[in-house]
Amino acid sequence: MSFLELKDITKSYGTLNAVSDVTLSVEKGEFVSLLGPSGCGKTTTLQMIAGFVEPTSGTIRLDGRDITHAKANSRGLGIVFQSYALFPHMTVFDNVSFGLEMQRVPKSDRRPRVEEALELVHLAAYAGRYPRELSGGQRQRVALARAIVIRPPVLLLDEPLSNLDAKLREAMQFELRDIQRKVGTTTVMVTHDQAEAFSISDRVVVMESGRITQIDQPYRIYEHPETEFISRFVGKTNLLPGTVQAVNDRAATVSLGGVPVEIDAGALVRGDTVTLCIRPEKLRLTGTGLGRLPGRVAERYFLGSQWLYHIDGPLGTLMAVTPNDGSAPLDTGEPVGLDWTPSVVRVHRGRLAEAPDPTLEAH
Amino acid sequence: MTRNGPIALIFHSLVVLFMLAPLAIVCLVAFTPENTLSLPTRGLSLRWFEAVFRHPDFVQSFWNSLWLALLSATLAVVLAVPAALAITRWEFRGRGFLNALFLSPLIIPHLVLGVAMLRLFALVGATGSFGWLVAAHIVIVTPYVMRLLIAAITGFDRSVEQAAYSLGASEATVFRRVTLPMILPGVTGGWLIAFINSFDELTMSIFITSPSTVTLPVRMYMYATESIDPMMAAVSAIIVGITAVAVLLLDRVYGLDRILVGQH
Amino acid sequence: MSAAPARLPTPLILSAPAALLFGALILTPLVLTALLSFNEFEHATGRTHGFTVAHYAAVLSDSYYLEIFLRTFRVAALATAICVVIGVPEAYILSRMRNPWRSVFLLVVLAPLLVSVVVRAFGWSMLLGPEGPVNAVLMALGFGRMRLLYNEGTVIVALVHVMLPFMVIPVWTSLQKLDPAVEQAALSFGASRATAIVRVVAPQILPGILSGSLIVFGLSASAFAIPGLLGGRRLKMVATIVYDQYLSDLNWPMGAAVAVLLLAANLIVMLTYHRVVEGHYRRRLG
Ligand SMILES: Nc1ncnc2c1ncn2[C@@H]1O[C@H](COP(=O)(O)OP(=O)(O)OP(=O)(O)O)[C@@H](O)[C@H]1O
Numbered sequence: 026m027s028f029l030e031l032k033d034i035t036k037s038y039g040t041l042n043a044v045s046d047v048t049l050s051v052e053k054g055e056f057v058s059l060l061g062p063s064g065c066g067k068t069t070t071l072q073m074i075a076g077f078v079e080p081t082s083g084t085i086r087l088d089g090r091d092i093t094h095a096k097a098n099s100r101g102l103g104i105v106f107q108s109y110a111l112f113p114h115m116t117v118f119d120n121v122s123f124g125l126e127m128q129r130v131p132k133s134d135r136r137p138r139v140e141e142a143l144e145l146v147h148l149a150a151y152a153g154r155y156p157r158e159l160s161g162g163q164r165q166r167v168a169l170a171r172a173i174v175i176r177p178p179v180l181l182l183d184e185p186l187s188n189l190d191a192k193l194r195e196a197m198q199f200e201l202r203d204i205q206r207k208v209g210t211t212t213v214m215v216t217h218d219q220a221e222a223f224s225i226s227d228r229v230v231v232m233e234s235g236r237i238t239q240i241d242q243p244y245r246i247y248e249h250p251e252t253e254f255i256s257r258f259v260g261k262t263n264l265l266p267g268t269v270q271a272v273n274d275r276a277a278t279v280s281l282g283g284v285p286v287e288i289d290a291g292a293l294v295r296g297d298t299v300t301l302c303i304r305p306e307k308l309r310l311t312g313t314g315l316g317r318l319p320g321r322v323a324e325r326y327f328l329g330s331q332w333l334y335h336i337d338g339p340l341g342t343l344m345a346v347t348p349n350d351g352s353a354p355l356d357t358g359e360p361v362g363l364d365w366t367p368s369v370v371r372v373h374r375g376r377l378a379e380a381p382d383p384t385l386e387a388h
Numbered sequence: 389m390t391r392n393g394p395i396a397l398i399f400h401s402l403v404v405l406f407m408l409a410p411l412a413i414v415c416l417v418a419f420t421p422e423n424t425l426s427l428p429t430r431g432l433s434l435r436w437f438e439a440v441f442r443h444p445d446f447v448q449s450f451w452n453s454l455w456l457a458l459l460s461a462t463l464a465v466v467l468a469v470p471a472a473l474a475i476t477r478w479e480f481r482g483r484g485f486l487n488a489l490f491l492s493p494l495i496i497p498h499l500v501l502g503v504a505m506l507r508l509f510a511l512v513g514a515t516g517s518f519g520w521l522v523a524a525h526i527v528i529v530t531p532y533v534m535r536l537l538i539a540a541i542t543g544f545d546r547s548v549e550q551a552a553y554s555l556g557a558s559e560a561t562v563f564r565r566v567t568l569p570m571i572l573p574g575v576t577g578g579w580l581i582a583f584i585n586s587f588d589e590l591t592m593s594i595f596i597t598s599p600s601t602v603t604l605p606v607r608m609y610m611y612a613t614e615s616i617d618p619m620m621a622a623v624s625a626i627i628v629g630i631t632a633v634a635v636l637l638l639d640r641v642y643g644l645d646r647i648l649v650g651q652h
Numbered sequence: 653m654s655a656a657p658a659r660l661p662t663p664l665i666l667s668a669p670a671a672l673l674f675g676a677l678i679l680t681p682l683v684l685t686a687l688l689s690f691n692e693f694e695h696a697t698g699r700t701h702g703f704t705v706a707h708y709a710a711v712l713s714d715s716y717y718l719e720i721f722l723r724t725f726r727v728a729a730l731a732t733a734i735c736v737v738i739g740v741p742e743a744y745i746l747s748r749m750r751n752p753w754r755s756v757f758l759l760v761v762l763a764p765l766l767v768s769v770v771v772r773a774f775g776w777s778m779l780l781g782p783e784g785p786v787n788a789v790l791m792a793l794g795f796g797r798m799r800l801l802y803n804e805g806t807v808i809v810a811l812v813h814v815m816l817p818f819m820v821i822p823v824w825t826s827l828q829k830l831d832p833a834v835e836q837a838a839l840s841f842g843a844s845r846a847t848a849i850v851r852v853v854a855p856q857i858l859p860g861i862l863s864g865s866l867i868v869f870g871l872s873a874s875a876f877a878i879p880g881l882l883g884g885r886r887l888k889m890v891a892t893i894v895y896d897q898y899l900s901d902l903n904w905p906m907g908a909a910v911a912v913l914l915l916a917a918n919l920i921v922m923l924t925y926h927r928v929v930e931g932h933y934r935r936r937l938g
């Protein structure tokens with residue numbers, strides 16, 4: 026049995042289902058991220074684990090114990106809030122020590138534990154400060170120390186890094202992962218930043234309008250998004266609607282507005298409407314006349330380590346990304362050829378929908 | 389920010405003069421050595437202050453007002469804190485009604501409240517009771533406390549309390565250790581503004597005080613309608629002094645502009 | 653984020669003490685007073701009983717009462733108008749000051765609000781008295797001694813003094829919400845200072861002015877101490893006749909009727925305001 030188990034969790038607010046039928050198992054010591062667009066129910070899910078929101082139906086088990094209706098202050102979970110939620114009228118030391126005090130840890134034992142926790146987040150020197158005297162990153166680390174000092178079975182993080190600037194955020198991502206490894210706490214983090222989810226999680230849970238659409242390792246989510254929505258939400262992608270024209274045992278031919286493209290057959294049959302997804306970095310730019318399709322550079326953007334091109338061609342405008350290897354980039358207007366390996370093309374059944382229906386799962 | 393022009397500054401000076409003149413003259417006249425209301429042109433004297441302290445009615449009224457203001461401000465805070473929490477933290481039937489009820493003394497003229505309470509007190513035989521006077525004052529100062537408390541409670545981040553719960557604190561502990569300290573400026577500010585309002589209240593009190601419970605403003609009103617001598621100025625100067633101290637305190641603990649701007 | 657799950661009517665328990673007090677000391681007395689205003693009054697014995705609308709009829713037909721009501725509303729309206737004329741520019745000037753002047757003068761203009769109204773009325777009676785500084789200045793300028801006390805003008809001046817903070821506060825509040833860049837934007841389009849104020853600033857602080865006017869009017873119409881101390885015996889206003897009816901004539905039903913009418917007038921003005929202003933401006937100005 027898994028350490029933390031959510032089974033068929035649903036939360037309705039009147040007619041709105043903020044969370045529907047969420048089932049999720051988290052192993053001991055695992056780092057799991059809930060990823061999804063704003064309003065998809067991530068915070069609600071986390072708050073139900075924390076005990077601040079009562080599920081309309083379903084059960085939550087922690088280490089085999091049913092905690093669905095347990096009070097928040099009896100669950101003993103560590104929580105880091107998006108706003109940090111530090112006690113403004115207490116020093117850093119008192120903030121961290123509060124949870125131990127609530128657990129009736131004797132005073133003499135509290136001090137070394139608080140100091141240890143502050144050490145871990147590199148804030149030992151700031152114990153006497155008040156939260157308002159700290160920078161954003163320091164506050165965030167106090168919040169983390171306050172949560173882990175009680176040695177919670179599960180650490181819950183709600184967008185813990187979203188208030189930080191890009192650089193600090195990246196540094197904190199690694200630090201967070203580092204600390205989590207050291208302490209070995211099972212962690213559930215909410216984020217809408219895919220880079221953050223990918224870089225530090227063991228597994229990523231993608232949510233969409235209250236439902237889980239995919240649970241997988243970060244790499245698999247990126248390479249094998251199960252829905253067209255995920256492929257659009259996670260990273261950039263070229264989406265090409267088409268119809269299956271011919272199928273043989275290994276390959277299928279899809280007509281993209283008259284242009285035939287070969288792909289791996291999968292379970293497709295003739296006449297299926299499909300959407301092909303090709304990641305921009307999987308498109309290779311070749312010399313004119315080579316490759317599978319001709320094209321012309323319409324626009325180019327410098328991204329530092331990469332070049333992003335918009336290529337006009339028979340399929341419309343496609344995005345392509347090439348590493349910035351120091352050579353001169355292509356100029357706008359320059360003709361190019363586009364090539365790719367058939368195995369990198371992901372296929373989703375159905376047409377592009379404006380608001381993708383989560384039941385439209387392919388494969 | 390652009391500067392104000394000369395016309396604006398002249399206008400502003402006149403307004404300031406207008407606002408301060410009546411208070412200034414009261415304070416000056418209080419120090420007159422004369423027997424009549426006049427500016428102290430021939431030296432300063434404290435004789436009228438002494439007269440006030442030797443006047444048993446004024447002294448008694450001062451203590452009445454002080455106790456009344458202390459009690460009603462304190463009890464108003466005690467009642468308003470849970471009520472403000474209920475109104476800001478829960479959705480329930482009758483919430484809008486209660487909110488309107490608690491703020492209603494701000495729009496019901498004190499004169500009307502005075503005659504209404506007089507009627508009630510006459511019917512229940514409470515005329516002249518200090519306890520009922522306190523209750524009446526609680527009612528008229530509670531809205532000021534409520535306003536500051538509601539602002540303080542809605543202004544703070546609920547997740548701070550959730551953090552305390554998640555660390556294992558009980559509801560009582562969260563209130564004592566987190567909620568209360570965080571709304572404390574609102575509570576103190578509310579207490580002070582309630583104190584001042586109760587201490588100054590005339591229009592309602594004039595209907596419901598008896599000779600033994602007469603408050604200072606009522607006593608002064610009576611006195612001013614009958615005789616005018618510099619003792620009146622001395623009492624007024626004392627009140628200006630007390631108010632000034634209270635205002636400075638208020639400014640310290642809460643910021644006067646925040647209180648007054650939240651007051652209307 | 654939801655509030656604590658509402659298993660018990662916790663909010664009702666929390667607000668019960670205050671609600672009971674307010675029920676007992678606001679609702680009950682108001683109802684009793686409304687009922688009292690329909691009682692007959694026996695001048696000989698002072699007993700009240702029965703049912704009559706005579707007091708309302710008297711107030712609404714007797715020219716003595718009508719004149720007092722008219723005077724009260726006239727005085728309140730004039731005081732309100734003067735408060736607008738003085739308070740609005742003053743709030744604007746204050747908002748354009750730099751700190752620390754801004755805080756200092758805000759305090760100077762607003763703090764008198766906290767000084768007992770009796771003290772302020774007394775101050776005005778000294779300022780305007782026959783031996784007071786205003787008369788001294790007038791004499792020095794060759795106008796001769798003037799009788800400045802016990803007339804409508806005095807009452808209005810003192811009311812303006814008492815009410816001005818109530819006008820400055822809401823206007824100041826709306827000025828605080830106003831983005832200074834908006835006025836600068838207007839200037840950058842080539843508008844003159846005056847145009848910028850009239851076209852850009854004024855519409856945005858109008859709700860503040862209206863709200864201030866309402867408070868000033870309501871408080872002025874029911875003001876008691878100022879007319880009581882500065883209006884003398886002849887210059888009666890609504891509040892002073894209620895006082896007389898209750899404490900001199902002991903005709904409580906009559907006093908109650910006047911009080912009920914005053915309350916009704918106040919509530920009508922307030923509710924109309926809410927309808928008009930809240931509906932119209934809140935939508936437009938958020
Ligand atoms: N207390 C509530 N009452 C009614 N609806 C709510 C409540 N809390 C959340 N919702 C709704 O539930 C849905 C999910 O909200 P939730 O806060 O879980 O989203 P989220 O994924 O955390 O979004 P974000 O990334 O913006 O934080 C939203 O549509 C939200 O409006």
Ligand SMILES: [Mg+2]
Nearest residue numbers: 067068069215
């Ligand atoms: Mg959220």
